[in-house]
Amino acid sequence: MADFKTLDDLSDVSGKRVLVRVDLNVPVADGKVTDLTRIERVVPTIKELSDKGARVILLAHFGRPKDGPAPELSLRPIAAATAEVLGRPVAFAEDCVGEKAEQAVAALNNGDVLLLENTRFYKGEEKNDPALTEQFAALGDIYVNDAFSAAHRAHCSTEGLARALPAYAGRTMQAELEALEKGLGAPVKPVIAIVGGAKVSTKIDLLMNLVKKVDALVIGGGMANTFLAARGTDVGKSLCEHDLANTAKQIMIEAATAGCAIILPVDGVVAREFKAGAANETVAIDSVPADAMILDVGEKTVEAVNQWIDRAATLVWNGPLGAFEIEPFDKATVSAARHAAARTKAGRLVSVAGGGDTVAALNHAGVADDFTYVSTAGGAFLEWMEGKPLPGVEVLKA
Numbered sequence: 098m099a100d101f102k103t104l105d106d107l108s109d110v111s112g113k114r115v116l117v118r119v120d121l122n123v124p125v126a127d128g129k130v131t132d133l134t135r136i137e138r139v140v141p142t143i144k145e146l147s148d149k150g151a152r153v154i155l156l157a158h159f160g161r162p163k164d165g166p167a168p169e170l171s172l173r174p175i176a177a178a179t180a181e182v183l184g185r186p187v188a189f190a191e192d193c194v195g196e197k198a199e200q201a202v203a204a205l206n207n208g209d210v211l212l213l214e215n216t217r218f219y220k221g222e223e224k225n226d227p228a229l230t231e232q233f234a235a236l237g238d239i240y241v242n243d244a245f246s247a248a249h250r251a252h253c254s255t256e257g258l259a260r261a262l263p264a265y266a267g268r269t270m271q272a273e274l275e276a277l278e279k280g281l282g283a284p285v286k287p288v289i290a291i292v293g294g295a296k297v298s299t300k301i302d303l304l305m306n307l308v309k310k311v312d313a314l315v316i317g318g319g320m321a322n323t324f325l326a327a328r329g330t331d332v333g334k335s336l337c338e339h340d341l342a343n344t345a346k347q348i349m350i351e352a353a354t355a356g357c358a359i360i361l362p363v364d365g366v367v368a369r370e371f372k373a374g375a376a377n378e379t380v381a382i383d384s385v386p387a388d389a390m391i392l393d394v395g396e397k398t399v400e401a402v403n404q405w406i407d408r409a410a411t412l413v414w415n416g417p418l419g420a421f422e423i424e425p426f427d428k429a430t431v432s433a434a435r436h437a438a439a440r441t442k443a444g445r446l447v448s449v450a451g452g453g454d455t456v457a458a459l460n461h462a463g464v465a466d467d468f469t470y471v472s473t474a475g476g477a478f479l480e481w482m483e484g485k486p487l488p489g490v491e492v493l494k495a
């Protein structure tokens with residue numbers, strides 16, 4: 098049984114204003130949502146509440162706005178995509194607090210659904226500022242958190258609100274925790290992790306503990322470049338956080354102490370432009386031209402990754418191995434994803450993958466349904482794997 102309240106504990110919500118924190122931080126290209134998984138996963142909670150007559154008010158962030166409102170990070174287009182997936186109208190308010198939000202909430206009838214503008218347009222959100230939490234709380238009677246993938250953030254909309262209003266876990270929050278516990282609660286060894294992607298600074302610290310939990314850590318994508326640079330490899334103009342070199346070195350030391358193998362790329366696909374079809378070549382990892390970027394790991398690396406997958410009984414994966422959205426830099430991610438899917442289908446691997454872009458990459462490879470479990474969460478999933486308490490979950494238990 099869950100150690101927090103769920104929608105099963107919410108009896109009469111008819112006419113109540115229910116603030117539902119969802120994660121609508123979905124991949125978007127040219128103004129279009131390219132992967133609907135995160136939206137699809139929150140539909141059961143929205144439908145259930147709406148069908149019971151609640152006035153459903155969705156709270157969500159989008160991207161990482163640096164300085165207040167940024168038109169390109171508006172949730173407006175996501176409201177339209179949510180309405181399409183939900184199959185019912187979703188109103189949109191141009192602000193997440195204040196007069197515009199209050200008016201939009203006041204206009205709701207029982208069963209209606211409203212999405213408020215990006216919560217991160219207010220600096221207080223990420224600071225978990227009690228004054229902003231109070232403003233959010235004034236818009237609702239009940240709080241439901243269905244954003245497991247943002248539960249590692251102690252923000253007003255993910256943590257503060259659970260203290261300010263009667264708080265419940267949504268269906269996806271509940272399902273994610275149950276599925277992760279079932280798949281990875283007692284993982285069969287050898288366990289390997291693949292970590293790639295672009296969120297280097299926010300994820301690198303997690304690797305310090307992860308290397309103590311897994312037998313091998315494959316590092317690809319933008320994350321690999323930071324490790325390569327730390328050990329003295331010239332990565333040219335690649336995405337790389339040079340100031341994290343010491344952290345990367347420390348992780349490699351921790352891994353050696355824990356007996357965790359670290360697998361870094363031995364070759365890379367390099368290009369001079371970050372665009373589909375850009376002229377590219379595969380080079381040995383110590384021969385990256387100074388004016389080029391590594392946009393994917395090379396064939397020899399993929400071969401090694403697939404061999405590690407063959408040795409594993411359990412695979413956890415967050416972050417694509419390359420810039421999979423732009424062909425041909427999707428090759429390594431697609432190859433490893435298909436390889437892991439085939440091993441899973443053959444009953445030889447438990448495979449759990451997560452992250453907004455990782456899910457999109459698995460869908461792109463056509464194998465998301467073949468993995469044991471696909472989580473909507475990337476960072477939150479890795480923190481859960483580390484055994485770290487997630488603020489958005491802990492507060493629901495409080």
Ligand SMILES: Nc1ncnc2c1ncn2[C@@H]1O[C@H](COP(=O)(O)OP(=O)(O)O)[C@@H](O)[C@H]1O
Pocket residue numbers: 293294295296297317318319336391392393415416417418419420421422451452453454455456474475476
């Ligand atoms: N070598 C690379 N250079 C630049 N970007 C990369 C590289 N490899 C992967 N990426 C980018 O990483 C992004 C996904 O990273 P991240 O947000 O950490 O994953 P997730 O959303 O699955 O947690 C993708 O947009 C992809 O293009």
Ligand SMILES: O=C(OP(=O)(O)O)[C@H](O)COP(=O)(O)O
Pocket residue numbers: 120122160161246247250296299451452453454473474475476477
């Ligand atoms: O996309 C997300 O996380 P993920 O990239 O780890 O899957 C979540 O929406 C959290 O976003 P954040 O990492 O900007 O806090």
